[in-house]
Amino acid sequence: MVWGKEYLFRITPMKRLYAAVPITFEDNLLKALGELGTVQLVSDYTVKGFKKIENVDRVEKYVKLQQRIMSVLSSIPPEKTKSAGFLQSLKRSFSAPVRDYPSAKADLMDIEGYVADLEARLDIQLVALESLHGDIERLKNLKERLLILQKHKLRIDHLGEFRHIFVKAGLMQRELTPRLGRYAEGTSVTFTSFPESRKEDFIVITGLNDDKAHIENALPVLNFSELAFPSDIKPDPNEALLDVSTAIQQKTKEAEEIENTIREIGRKFREESKIYEPSVSGTLRLEEARSNLSRTGKMSLIHGWVPADRAKEATDTVLEATSGAAFVKLEDPGPQDNPPVKMENKGPLKSFELLTKLRGTPNYREIDPTPIMAVLFAVMFGLMFGDIGNGLILTIIGVILSKFQKDFLRIPASAVQKLGGIIIACGISSMCFGALFGEVFLLEGLINPILFSPFRNQSAIIGVVLVFGVLQIALGLVMKIVNMIRKGDRYKAVFTGITLLYYIVGVLLAVKFISNMSFSVFTENIGLTVSAVGLLALIFFFPIIEGLLEGELKVIEQLLKGVAEFIETFLSFLTNSISYVRLAAFAIAHGALGMSAHILASTVGMPVSYVIMNFLVIAIEGLAILIQSMRLTYYEFFTKFYAGGGLPYRPFKLPPIFT
Numbered sequence: 001m002v003w004g005k006e007y008l009f010r011i012t013p014m015k016r017l018y019a020a021v022p023i024t025f026e027d028n029l030l031k032a033l034g035e036l037g038t039v040q041l042v043s044d045y046t047v048k049g050f051k052k053i054e055n056v057d058r059v060e061k062y063v064k065l066q067q068r069i070m071s072v073l074s075s076i077p078p079e080k081t082k083s084a085g086f087l088q089s090l091k092r093s094f095s096a097p098v099r100d101y102p103s104a105k106a107d108l109m110d111i112e113g114y115v116a117d118l119e120a121r122l123d124i125q126l127v128a129l130e131s132l133h134g135d136i137e138r139l140k141n142l143k144e145r146l147l148i149l150q151k152h153k154l155r156i157d158h159l160g161e162f163r164h165i166f167v168k169a170g171l172m173q174r175e176l177t178p179r180l181g182r183y184a185e186g187t188s189v190t191f192t193s194f195p196e197s198r199k200e201d202f203i204v205i206t207g208l209n210d211d212k213a214h215i216e217n218a219l220p221v222l223n224f225s226e227l228a229f230p231s232d233i234k235p236d237p238n239e240a241l242l243d244v245s246t247a248i249q250q251k252t253k254e255a256e257e258i259e260n261t262i263r264e265i266g267r268k269f270r271e272e273s274k275i276y277e278p279s280v281s282g283t284l285r286l287e288e289a290r291s292n293l294s295r296t297g298k299m300s301l302i303h304g305w306v307p308a309d310r311a312k313e314a315t316d317t318v319l320e321a322t323s324g325a326a327f328v329k330l331e332d333p334g335p336q337d338n339p340p341v342k343m344e345n346k347g348p349l350k351s352f353e354l355l356t357k358l359r360g361t362p363n364y365r366e367i368d369p370t371p372i373m374a375v376l377f378a379v380m381f382g383l384m385f386g387d388i389g390n391g392l393i394l395t396i397i398g399v400i401l402s403k404f405q406k407d408f409l410r411i412p413a414s415a416v417q418k419l420g421g422i423i424i425a426c427g428i429s430s431m432c433f434g435a436l437f438g439e440v441f442l443l444e445g446l447i448n449p450i451l452f453s454p455f456r457n458q459s460a461i462i463g464v465v466l467v468f469g470v471l472q473i474a475l476g477l478v479m480k481i482v483n484m485i486r487k488g489d490r491y492k493a494v495f496t497g498i499t500l501l502y503y504i505v506g507v508l509l510a511v512k513f514i515s516n517m518s519f520s521v522f523t524e525n526i527g528l529t530v531s532a533v534g535l536l537a538l539i540f541f542f543p544i545i546e547g548l549l550e551g552e553l554k555v556i557e558q559l560l561k562g563v564a565e566f567i568e569t570f571l572s573f574l575t576n577s578i579s580y581v582r583l584a585a586f587a588i589a590h591g592a593l594g595m596s597a598h599i600l601a602s603t604v605g606m607p608v609s610y611v612i613m614n615f616l617v618i619a620i621e622g623l624a625i626l627i628q629s630m631r632l633t634y635y636e637f638f639t640k641f642y643a644g645g646g647l648p649y650r651p652f653k654l655p656p657i658f659t
Contacts, residue, residue, distance in 0.1 A: 010367070010368060011341050011342065011343065011362060011364055011365075011366070011368055011646075012307050012308070012309075012341075012342040012343070012344050012649075013307070013308040013309075014305045014306065014307060014308060014333060014339040014340065014342070014364070015305070015306055015307075015308050015311040015330045015331065015332065015333075016303070016304075016305060016329075016330065016331040016332070016333060016337075016339075017039060017302075017303070017304050017305065017306045017311070017314055017315075017318075017328070017329075017330060018301070018302070018303055018327075018328070018329040018330075018331075019301070019302040019303075019318045019326050019327065019328045019329075020299050020300070020301050020302075020326065020327040021299065021300050021302065021318070021322045021325065021326040021327075022298060022299060022300070022322070022325055022326075023295065023298055023299065023300050025300075025321060025322040025323070025325060025326070026290070026293070026300045028321045028322065029300075029302065029318060029321045029322055029326075030286055030289055030290060030652075031286070031321075031654065032317050032318070032320070032321035033289075033302075033314075033317065033318075033321075033652055034285070034286065034289070034652055034653055034654030035654060036313070036314060036317050037651050037652070037653040037654075038306055038307060038310045038313070038314055038651050039304045039305070039306045039314055039651055039652055040304050040305045040306070040340050040649060040650060040651045040652065041289050041292040041293075041302065041303070041304040041652050042292060042303060042304055042305065043291070043292040043293075043294075043303070044303075051294060051295060051296075052291075052293075052294055053290055053291055053293050053294065053295055055287055055290055055291055056291075058287050059284065059287045059288060059291065062108075062280055062283050062284040062287060063284060065108070065111065065112055065115065065280050066277070066280045066281055066284060068115050068119070069111075069115060069273060069276060069277050069280060070277075072115065072118060072119060072122060072269060073266075073269070073270065073273065075122065075126065108279065108280070108283060111276045111279060111280065114272070114276070115276070118265065118269060121265065122262065122265060125258055125261055125262050125265070126262070128258055129255060129258045129259065129262070132251050132254055132255040132258065133255060135251050136248060136251045136252060136255065139244055139247055139248045139251065140248065142229070142230075142233075142244055143241065143244045143245065143248065145227045145228075145229065146229075146237045146240050146241045146244060147237075147241070148169075148171075148196065148202060148227065149169070149227070149237040150237040150238060150241060152194060152202060152204075154169065154204070154237070155235050155236060155237065156229050156233060156234075156235045156236075156237065156240065157235035159227070159229075161209060161212070164208060164209060165206060165207065165208055165209060166206070166207060166208075166209055166212045167204070167205070167206050168203075168204070168205040168206075168219075168226055169202070169203065169204050169205070169226070169227045170202075170203055170205075170219075170224050170225050170226040170227050171196060171200045171201070171202060171203070171224075171225045171227075172200065172201055172203050172222055172223065172224045172225070173199060173200060173201075173222075173223060174193075174195075174199055174200060174201045175199075176222045176223065177193050177201055177203070179222060180203070180205075180218070180222055180224075183214075183215065183218040183222075184207075184215065187207060187211040187214060187215070188207045188208040188210070188211050189205060189206070189207035189208075189211050189214075189215050190205075190206055190207065191203055191204060191205040191206070192204045203224070278655050281655070282654050282655045285652075285653075285654060285655075286654065289652045292304070302318075304652070305339050305340050305649075307342055307649075311330050315328050315330065333364070335488060337364075338363075338364060338646075338647055339364045339647070340364075340646075340647045340648060340649040340650070341361050341362055341363070341364050341646040341647060341648060341649055342649035343356070343362070343368055343370065343649075345368070345370050345371065348374070348421055348424070348425055349370055349371055349374050350418070350421070351402075351417070351418040351419070351420070351421025351422050351424075351425070352370050352373060352374035352377065352418075352421075352422060352425075353370050353418070354415065354418040354419070354422070355370075355373065355377065355422070355630065355633065356368070356369060356370045356373060359634060359638055359642060359644055360644030360645060360646070361644060361645075361646035361647065361648045362642070362644060362646045363483075363487075363643050363644065363645055363646045364646055364647075365483070365486045365487045366483050366486070366487075366641075366642070366643060366644075366646070367479050367482055367483055367486075367641075369479065369638070369641070369642060372475070372479070373633060373637070373638075374425065376472060376633065376637065377422075377425075377426075377629050377630075377633055378425045378426055378428070378429040379429060379468070380468075380583060380628075380629045380632055380633070381426040381429055381430065381625055381626065381629045382426070382429030382430050382432060382433035383433055383464075383465060383468070383583045383584075383586075383587055384583055384586035384587050384590070384625045384628065384629070385426070385430045385433075385586070385590060385621070385622065385625050386430060386433030386434045386436065386437040386439060386454070386587060386590065387430055387431075387433075387434040387437075387439045387440065387441065387442065387590065387617075388430075388431050388434035388435060388439065388440045388441075388447075389434070389439075389440045389441030389442075389443075389614070390430060390434075390441065390442075390614060390617055390618055390622070391426075391427045391428065391429070391430025391431035391432075391433075391434050392427065392431060393427070393614075393618055394423055394424075394426060394427030394430060394618065394622065395423075395424055395427030395428055395431070396427075397420075397423055397427070398420045398421065398422070398423030398424030398425075398426070398427055399420065399424060400420065401416050401417065401419055401420025401423060402417050402420030402421055402424065403417075403420070404416040404417055404420070426626070426629075435447070435449075435450055436449060436450045436451040437449050437451065437452070437453055437454055437587070438450070438453055439453070439590070439591070439594065441610060441614050442590075442593060442594035442597050442610060442613055442614060442617065443594065443610070444591070444594060453591060454584065454587035454588050454590070454591055455587075455588050455590075455591025455592060455594070455595070456591070458584070458588055461584045461587050461588065462581060462584045464584075465580050465581060465583035465584045465587075466577065466580060466581065468580060468583070469576070469577050469579070469580025469583075469636070470507050470577060472580075472636070472637055473503065473573065473576055473577060473636065473637070473640060474500065474503060474504065475637075476637050476638075476639075476640030476641045477496055477499060477500040477503065477640055477641070478500065479640070479641040480496045480640055480641035481493050481496045481497055481500070483641055483643070484496060491546045491549070491550075495539070495542050495546075498535055498538055498539060498542065499539065499569055501531075501535055502532060502535035502536060502539065502569065502573075503573050505528055505531045505532045505535065506532055506573065507577075508525075508528055509521070509522070509525065509528050509529065509532060512525055512528075536566060536569070536570065539562070539565055539566055539569050540562045540563070540565070540566040541562055542562065542565065543558035543559070543561040543562045543565065544558045544559065544562065546558075576635075576636045579632065579635075579636055580632065580636070582628060582632070583632075586621075586624075586625055586628065589621070590617070590621065593613055593616075593617055593621070594613075596613060597609050597610050597612075597613035597614075600612070600613065
């Protein structure tokens with residue numbers, strides 16, 4: 001079965017690429033490969049006489065410069081714009097982002113000088129702004145203290161130490177006021193309290209100077225916050241408030257002017273960063289690629305992986321970039337190699353790669369499960385959510401999500417698009433099963449079911465999902481056999497074949513037992529019973545048999561492994577198969593929600609009732625079913641064959657500014 005140029009279910013074949021070139025062509029070659037964007041450079045290959053390139057210092061230089069640019073951008077205050085609402089964010093997500101690449105690469109020395117100069121200018125402005133904010137905060141605190149004096153008709157020159165007496169004013173917790181009275185007993189000190197807030201009192205304390213030291217020792221214990229004022233402030237609170245308010249306005253205006261200056265610097269720098277940041281990040285990428293190379297005194301060795309269908313193009317690029325002065329060699333991967341994995345699913349299947357990669361990248365020699373998983377995932381969703389109307393709504397939502405061009409709610413646009421593709425497939429599947437079950441927006445009777453109604457034929461839907469589960473688990477075991485053969489692990493392929501036979505025999509025995517509900521079926525079907533017991537025994541002893549065949553017999557270790565395999569096989573197949581009953585449970589629950597809507601209609605009316613219930617079904621049940629589909633896919637299906645652990649294909653690419 002062919003899909004485009006690649007075989008369906010297969011990982012894109014890769015080729016090893018070796019190229020030995022004169023050092024003088026090294027930069028030209030790296031830039032040419034960066035423009036081609038198909039070769040993944042690696043450093044896992046060495047040749048005698050070639051040494052790894054040590055360019056850590058250069059890489060660190062570019063990393064630090066990139067960090068400095070990002071630090072400058074982050075330190076600039078944002079523009080005071082009205083935050084976009086949900087609908088505005090949704091609207092903007094459909095407009096394609098503008099890719100504005102500069103026409104020429106900036107010189108790194110000029111960039112470094114410009115960034116250093118900008119940092120110095122920005123630091124001066126930020127220090128001045130911080131100082132002003134501190135002054136404004138102090139003036140606001142002074143204003144609050146003056147307002148308290150104004151409220152209680154006290155002057156600043158009424159406070160302090162005089163010839164014979166002293167006067168203090170401040171704030172204290174109301175619950176501590178009685179304790180102040182106990183400290184003042186037997187002295188000349190008196191005080192008056194006024195409620196200032198819900199928990200604090202304004203306290204005015206007076207007394208003879210002889211008792212001042214005594215009360216001052218007590219006030220810190222009582223958390224007394226004394227009102228203090230600068231020496232140069234006017235004694236009349238009204239006049240002082242006028243001066244302080246004027247000073248606050250002036251300082252605020254100066255701070256706004258500095259903020260505008262900083263924003264202007266930021267606007268200019270953001271424009272310049274369109275040139276500077278790509279130059280730095282591109283150079284960094286170039287140096288990181290160079291770190292994969294090896295050198296002698298005059299030659300550079302480049303080693304990497306390239307898709308087999310692009311191998312000739314990569315070879316021609318190397319020869320062209322070096323004017324033919326290069327030795328190029330291509331090889332197929334060996335048994336011990338672990339080439340990067342490039343998945344080539346097209347159309348709707350591309351979206352389901354998102355679910356596959358959530359479990360890790362497939363191994364290079366594994367089957368790509370995406371096409372099979374996409375079909376099974378959509379079928380499971382449709383079985384649980386069979387409804388023509390709700391399926392149509394889901395399809396529309398999926399189409400909308402698939403059109404996103406920008407990040408939405410901090411989710412990358414590419415992930416939103418793939419999620420949209422998955423929801424489209426699930427919506428179409430829901431409509432198909434809705435036709436089979438005869439449900440439209442939770443209503444039964446609008447159309448005749450092609451198959452049956454899960455809610456009214458519960459035993460039938462349970463039988464269907466169990467058959468579906470058995471076939472899916474068996475398919476997973478078949479895929480594992482294929483994977484083991486492709487990896488050259490014939491013993492595990494045989495072991496999986498034995499496991500598959502045991503599962504088939506076990507299912508046949510289970511069907512016969514359920515039909516009779518009598519243990520006599522095991523004696524009446526002695527052939528199947530003996531086969532099941534024999535296959536279980538073979539599974540138990542298989543690790544020892546494998547050890548004997550490989551000449552590595554470790555009886556205790558292999559016996560324990562056999563026990564683990566025996567228990568896992570006996571229990572997991574049983575629990576995994578029964579786990580598919582949840583498909584029927586959700587299908588029945590969907591019909592029950594339709595009945596709930598019918599009951600609710602007698603209270604609020606049919607239109608309102610069905611609108612509310614359908615909204616809840618799409619928002620809550622739809623999400624729950626999506627999660628259940630993922631659980632069955634990952635746990636019941638993928639665990640039967642999927643190893644993962646592959647190396648993602650990330651070819652070396654340079655931004656257009658370099659190419």
